[in-house]
Amino acid sequence: MTEIRAAEYADSGIVELNQILCGGYPRGRLTLLEGRPGSGKTTLAMQFLLAGARAGESTMYVTFSETAEELRQSGASHGWDLSKIAIVELTKGDVAEALEDDYTVLHSAEVELFQISTALLEKIKEDKPQRLVLDSLSELRMVAQDPLRYRRQILALKQTLSQRGCTVIFLEDLTGTGESDLLLQSIAHGVILLSSELSQSGGVHRRIQVTKMRGVNFIDGQHDCKILKGGVAVYPRLLPGLVATNVTAPASGPGLATGIQELDHLLGGPIPWGFGVMINGPSGSGKSSLAAQLATAAAQEGKSVCMYSFEESVGTLLNRCDNMGIGLRATIESGRTRVQKINPSSITPGEATHGMGRCIKSRQGLVVIDSLNGYMQAMQSDKSLVVHLHELLSYLNERGVITILVSVQHGVFGAEHTQFDATYLADLVIQIRYFEAHGLVREAISVIKNRAENHERSIREFDVSAKGIRVGEPLREFQGVLAGVPEFVGESQTLIAEIDEEKSR
Numbered sequence: 001m002t003e004i005r006a007a008e009y010a011d012s013g014i015v016e017l018n019q020i021l022c023g024g025y026p027r028g029r030l031t032l033l034e035g036r037p038g039s040g041k042t043t044l045a046m047q048f049l050l051a052g053a054r055a056g057e058s059t060m061y062v063t064f065s066e067t068a069e070e071l072r073q074s075g076a077s078h079g080w081d082l083s084k085i086a087i088v089e090l091t092k093g094d095v096a097e098a099l100e101d102d103y104t105v106l107h108s109a110e111v112e113l114f115q116i117s118t119a120l121l122e123k124i125k126e127d128k129p130q131r132l133v134l135d136s137l138s139e140l141r142m143v144a145q146d147p148l149r150y151r152r153q154i155l156a157l158k159q160t161l162s163q164r165g166c167t168v169i170f171l172e173d174l175t176g177t178g179e180s181d182l183l184l185q186s187i188a189h190g191v192i193l194l195s196s197e198l199s200q201s202g203g204v205h206r207r208i209q210v211t212k213m214r215g216v217n218f219i220d221g222q223h224d225c226k227i228l229k230g231g232v233a234v235y236p237r238l239l240p241g242l243v244a245t246n247v248t249a250p251a252s253g254p255g256l257a258t259g260i261q262e263l264d265h266l267l268g269g270p271i272p273w274g275f276g277v278m279i280n281g282p283s284g285s286g287k288s289s290l291a292a293q294l295a296t297a298a299a300q301e302g303k304s305v306c307m308y309s310f311e312e313s314v315g316t317l318l319n320r321c322d323n324m325g326i327g328l329r330a331t332i333e334s335g336r337t338r339v340q341k342i343n344p345s346s347i348t349p350g351e352a353t354h355g356m357g358r359c360i361k362s363r364q365g366l367v368v369i370d371s372l373n374g375y376m377q378a379m380q381s382d383k384s385l386v387v388h389l390h391e392l393l394s395y396l397n398e399r400g401v402i403t404i405l406v407s408v409q410h411g412v413f414g415a416e417h418t419q420f421d422a423t424y425l426a427d428l429v430i431q432i433r434y435f436e437a438h439g440l441v442r443e444a445i446s447v448i449k450n451r452a453e454n455h456e457r458s459i460r461e462f463d464v465s466a467k468g469i470r471v472g473e474p475l476r477e478f479q480g481v482l483a484g485v486p487e488f489v490g491e492s493q494t495l496i497a498e499i500d501e502e503k504s505r
Contacts, residue, residue: 224350268453310374
């Protein structure tokens with residue numbers, strides 16, 4: 001396959017779309033942009049023309065339905081100045097007036113199509129645009145009335161524009177049969193599809209997909225997008241090794257020490273950079289506090305940290321950390337840590353994973369998703385959610401980023417389970433659970449999986465209080481561990497609470 005050189009790409013006006021297209025729209029070629037009304041075709045096309053105008057190229061927007069004034073008003077809503085874009089109106093009404101005094105033995109549709117095509121080609125010959133948008137082909141199809149006549153005219157337009165070296169985008173709004181025109185797709189050099197659907201949260205989930213691009217590499221599959229003030233925002237899938245980045249490979253060196261000596265012993269040593277870490281446990285067992293401790297430890301080493309909360313507010317998290325002596329607030333004030341509360345009704349899975357993947361600007365860092373259950377619940381309308389999560393972890397792993405996934409188990413005692421078992425995605429799985437000892441409910445911590453180190457197989461007591469996070473010595477006198485209801489039957493002197501009481505005497 002012959003690839004197009006970088007200099008032969010035309011900037012789409014959207015950095016992320018250029019990444020999907022591996023450079024931009026192929027210059028001198030015809031690209032078909034399909035989508036139902038309201039999917040963002042006009043906005044995307046205008047961004048393409050505005051990028052050309054900024055580069056000093058001549059641009060033209062040909063419209064068969066909207067007026068120039070309507071287009072300028074739409075542009076103004078995005079804060080755009082369209083004065084450098086030539087807007088040409090070719091409405092059916094204008095052509096009908098021109099035909100009123102004509103007498104011809106030809107079919108009226110053929111004459112009308114000929115008049116439109118002639119007017120368009122004359123305007124192109126006069127202005128010599130380097131970039132052209134034609135909106136939309138459905139209007140030409142209605143004028144032609146006959147599929148053969150319509151196809152013949154589109155072919156003639158393509159050949160004429162190609163000879164002039166014009167980069168062209170044809171818009172197709174799918175208002176006819178509601179399905180793509182395969183004959184039209186075969187004529188076009190490239191095909192881009194815009195789609196949208198209602199999410200369970202009541203919002204609109206938009207996607208963009210490059211379905212065809214002859215002789216050019218591109219990132220396949222569906223990518224989330226949004227129509228915002230200022231244009232269409234695109235969120236490419238985080239495919240490892242494909243998306244351009246200035247981070248080439250994870251740096252080697254010692255892993256992340258947790259800041260708790262006993263916990264490091266339990267883990268078998270520092271956490272290697274690029275690991276996916278899952279923290280499992282029932283509600284209230286201290287999972288989020290442990291994640292905050294790891295985030296603080298990473299930030300104190302000078303690493304970039306991004307925390308995403310799908311449930312707890314940022315204020316509540318910081319107050320709890322302050323009360324426990326975890327210095328998360330100081331790392332935020334220093335700029336090393338960024339904490340974001342995610343609103344599931346205003347974000348899509350692709351947007352969320354794209355933001356998480358790009359939050360770490362340097363080699364090595366740490367990302368926290370709290371919690372995985374909230375993430376799954378908020379994004380459950382997306383059937384490819386597990387794929388998004390897998391791509392995110394692989395992408396961050398390549399960049400030496402530790403990803404912390406907090407997972408809430410349902411149930412406090414007895415048979416506990418997770419809504420979604422993602423332990424196979426993690427390199428390190430930390431299990432926190434409650435246990436009973438001498439009439440009191442306590443927490444225990446253990447490691448059930450570690451792909452890098454020979455971790456401890458023991459169970460240690462885990463305590464979260466105003467004294468911070470503490471991990472006790474290995475506790476061996478348990479029964480009922482395999483049943484999921486561990487009960488400590490050893491001597492009380494080995495428990496953290498008893499040790500504290502002994503020291504206070």
